[in-house]
Amino acid sequence: MKFTSFLIGLVLGCLLLLLPLAQGQADDLAPLRSLAVQLDGRKKPLDTVAQETVAKIHGSTTYRQADGTQADALSTYLALWFNTRNWNEEPFVLVSYRPLKAAVGLDIERKQFTFQELMANRDLAALVSSAHRKELNDATLSRNEREALTVESRLNLLYQAVGDRQLPIVPHPDDGKGTWVGLAGATKLYSPEQAAPLMATFAMMQQTLLQGGLTHLPLVASLGQQLQTDLQQLSPEVYPTPGVMAREVHFNHFHPFAKAWHLYAIAFGVLLASLWIQRWPLYWPAMGLFTSGIAVQTYGFFLRMQIADRPPVTNMYESVVWVGFGIMAIALLLEAFARKRFYLLAAAPLAVVCLVLADSLPAVLDPSIAPLVPVLRDNFWLSIHVPTITLSYASFALALGVGHVALFNYLLTPQAHRRIKTLSQLNYRVLQVGVLLLTAGIILGGIWAHFSWGRFWGWDPKETWALIALLCYLAPLHGRLVGWIGDFGIHVASIVSFNAVLMAWYGVNFVLGTGLHSYGFGTGGSEWLIASVVGTDLLLVVVTAARHYGWLKRPSSFVTPDPLSNEGA
Numbered sequence: 001m002k003f004t005s006f007l008i009g010l011v012l013g014c015l016l017l018l019l020p021l022a023q024g025q026a027d028d029l030a031p032l033r034s035l036a037v038q039l040d041g042r043k044k045p046l047d048t049v050a051q052e053t054v055a056k057i058h059g060s061t062t063y064r065q066a067d068g069t070q071a072d073a074l075s076t077y078l079a080l081w082f083n084t085r086n087w088n089e090e091p092f093v094l095v096s097y098r099p100l101k102a103a104v105g106l107d108i109e110r111k112q113f114t115f116q117e118l119m120a121n122r123d124l125a126a127l128v129s130s131a132h133r134k135e136l137n138d139a140t141l142s143r144n145e146r147e148a149l150t151v152e153s154r155l156n157l158l159y160q161a162v163g164d165r166q167l168p169i170v171p172h173p174d175d176g177k178g179t180w181v182g183l184a185g186a187t188k189l190y191s192p193e194q195a196a197p198l199m200a201t202f203a204m205m206q207q208t209l210l211q212g213g214l215t216h217l218p219l220v221a222s223l224g225q226q227l228q229t230d231l232q233q234l235s236p237e238v239y240p241t242p243g244v245m246a247r248e249v250h251f252n253h254f255h256p257f258a259k260a261w262h263l264y265a266i267a268f269g270v271l272l273a274s275l276w277i278q279r280w281p282l283y284w285p286a287m288g289l290f291t292s293g294i295a296v297q298t299y300g301f302f303l304r305m306q307i308a309d310r311p312p313v314t315n316m317y318e319s320v321v322w323v324g325f326g327i328m329a330i331a332l333l334l335e336a337f338a339r340k341r342f343y344l345l346a347a348a349p350l351a352v353v354c355l356v357l358a359d360s361l362p363a364v365l366d367p368s369i370a371p372l373v374p375v376l377r378d379n380f381w382l383s384i385h386v387p388t389i390t391l392s393y394a395s396f397a398l399a400l401g402v403g404h405v406a407l408f409n410y411l412l413t414p415q416a417h418r419r420i421k422t423l424s425q426l427n428y429r430v431l432q433v434g435v436l437l438l439t440a441g442i443i444l445g446g447i448w449a450h451f452s453w454g455r456f457w458g459w460d461p462k463e464t465w466a467l468i469a470l471l472c473y474l475a476p477l478h479g480r481l482v483g484w485i486g487d488f489g490i491h492v493a494s495i496v497s498f499n500a501v502l503m504a505w506y507g508v509n510f511v512l513g514t515g516l517h518s519y520g521f522g523t524g525g526s527e528w529l530i531a532s533v534v535g536t537d538l539l540l541v542v543v544t545a546a547r548h549y550g551w552l553k554r555p556s557s558f559v560t561p562d563p564l565s566n567e568g569a
Contacts, residue, residue, distance in 0.1 A: 029221045032220070032228075033047035034246050035224060036169065036240045037049050037167060038168045038180035039168060040368070041371035043240050043244075045246075046077075048249075051074075052368040054073040055368075056157055056368075058076075058092055058093070063092070079209070081163070082206040082209050083162050087158065089114050089115075091110075091112040091114050093118055094112055094154065095113055097143075097147040099143070100127075100147045104123035104127060115159075128148045128152050131148055166181075166184060166185070167183075168180035170183060171231060172235065173235050176238050178238070183195075186198055190234060197230055198230055198231065201230065204223055247303065247306065254303075255359075256299055256300025260294075261293075261355035263289055263296065264293045264348050264351050265348070267286045267289035267293060271283070271341060271348070272345070274341070294325070297324075297328075298325075308369045313382070314372060314382070316365050316509055316510075317358055317366055317367045320354050320358045321358045322387065322391075323390050324350075324353075324394075325351075326394025327351045327398050328348070328351045329394075330398055330433065331343040331398055338426060342402060342426055346398060346401030346404065347401055350397050350401050381444070385445050388437055388441035391441075393501055395433045395437055396430075396434040398434075400495055402491075402494065403427060406423040407491060410544050411543070414547070414548070421487060423491070427494055428477075431490070431493075438470050439470060465504035465508055476494075499534055
């Protein structure tokens with residue numbers, strides 16, 4: 001019966017994968033999506049180029065045009081590439097950091113601005129110039145200056161994309177690692193007779209799009225297919241096979257990580273229902289749905305590893321997705337032994353949050369696949385150090401979730417001593433797993449640093465905060481072992497100590513922005529948002545502690561704690 005219910009959930013999850021997660025029209029541009037481009041150190045389909053370019057400039061892979069219609073990344077990119085509208089006056093460039101907008105006199109409530117108004121902003125230009133001077137002198141940039149440089153890079157990318165005749169789509173004649181060129185430089189590699197058909201097809205595509213707009217996309221796509229065929233015939237040994245490009249296009253549009261969080265959310269709802277609807281055996285169908293979510297996310301990692309030819313843990317986007325996966329995988333593994341529901345109830349919301357953030361913030365968590373910096377090109381150490389560290393973050397995030405479940409029990413059902421005791425035991429196990437993984441990750445990172453930088457430890461901010469996070473968890477585990485803290489204390493520690501993980505994981509990359517781990521740094525994160533979430537969390541801890549210890553009660557109405565609860569500080 002249990003196995004049958006589990007299979008029902010698994011099959012239901014597979015059926016849900018077949019349902020579209022977003023509404024859209026038929027894909028008229030399918031023939032054009034797999035056009036190969038050599039860019040950023042690798043060969044990628046035009047579909048990927050479009051998604052990365054539009055997301056970096058606009059902050060989203062879709063663009064709502066002036067007439068209210070929604071254009072996808074490739075349709076928008078074609079309008080840029082063929083220069084079919086006045087992009088100087090399109091509110092297309094993302095500026096999201098509010099302090100920067102206030103400093104340069106932009107409307108704080110707006111998110112997108114035109115190329116023209118940003119280029120004419122003297123305060124922004126002065127901030128960019130100041131940032132470049134500091135870079136030349138190796139001085140530390142302010143957050144406003146780093147964000148201003150990000151805006152400058154978006155403006156440069158927009159300028160380069162509009163009417164771009166240098167997009168490298170023409171393959172090298174005989175060298176697989178040779179440099180590709182744009183259509184304007186095709187005669188450098190081929191004879192005028194060979195280049196002429198390419199230029200003619202491209203001109204026809206541009207003219208068709210100029211005359212008919214988006215209504216003529218199918219004709220543009222068919223011309224693009226002809227262009228791709230001609231390019232492939234120029235250098236069949238160098239040009240990528242259609243299957244390689246089609247695999248990446250499939251990855252772009254299958255959205256495995258989005259599908260995974262949908263399945264996790266549905267499974268979470270089914271698991272919650274199983275707590276109240278006892279007559280229906282919903283626990284095992286929920287387990288089947290969770291397993292299908294893990295399976296589709298694993299499939300997504302497999303595709304991304306095939307495309308990138310490396311482990312998918314080299315930037316902030318990939319680490320967020322990996323942590324979401326780790327939370328669910330560890331929870332599902334522990335749930336298989338415990339069968340208490342609490343692990344999955346704590347894990348599912350956190351995994352969903354991780355994957356939603358990764359799916360909806362391309363300007364902050366850049367999902368593009370880029371070549372590795374030299375220090376990361378050792379696939380052996382990359383494959384063991386970074387996944388181990390991020391899995392420890394996942395364990396601590398799971399402990400954070402279990403701690404919240406316990407705090408709500410303290411607030412709402414303080415008399416449920418057995419349940420609270422069980423949660424304490426479950427949380428203690430997760431914290432042990434996290435400490436073991438983080439310790440191993442720090443040691444492995446030190447060994448890698450010895451080979452790469454010539455020293456095991458150098459008090460780099462990333463290293464230092466990883467050590468601080470480890471100590472923040474070792475202290476309560478030791479306190480629990482010797483009896484200094486009890487059940488309530490271990491839950492509080494699992495919540496409060498996670499702030500050190502946030503600093504090591506997010507703060508060093510987006511707030512400090514300094515150190516040898518500079519390849520992981522980024523802009524666009526909101527310290528105020530993180531601070532408000534952390535503040536709300538700490539307030540919850542204080543309120544629960546006040547309820548648990550009776551701080552708000554009068555001395556005359558003080559109630560002695562139940563000795564059967566066996567709970568210490």
